Amino acid sequence: MSTLVLLLTFGLVARVTRLITDDYLLRHLRAMIIRRFGPNHDLAYLVTCAWCMSIWVGGGLFTVAYFYGHTAAYLIVAAGGTSSYLYGAASTFIEGGRDA
Secondary structure (H helix, E strand, O other): OOHHHHHHHHHHHHHHHHHHHOOHHHHHHHHHHHHHHOOOOHHHHHOOOHHHHHHHHHHHHHHHHHHHOOOHHHHHHHHHHHHHHHHHHHHHHHOOOOOO
16 A cells, blocks of 8 residues: 555545544434434444544545555545545634634
8 A cells, every 4th residue: 555545545534534423414313323322322422432433434444445545536535535634624723723
């Protein structure tokens, strides 16, 4: 696995983890899981804990990167996810921590 693929996959893991655990876009999915299983269930905790979710996202994405990291499709998706994560981090830093 090349260094580029490795770095892009790290960025994609960060972005997908944030999408699942914190982003507004998937708030209804998180709420549905919490309602369905209760707030003390392990699955409800998983979808709200970035540290916990990143293990699973990382395992899946690095497996995909191992097999498909050399393809243009993977590189485009990984670069898009990484740039999205980096932009969000920069925006948060520049705007003083308030959500965009």
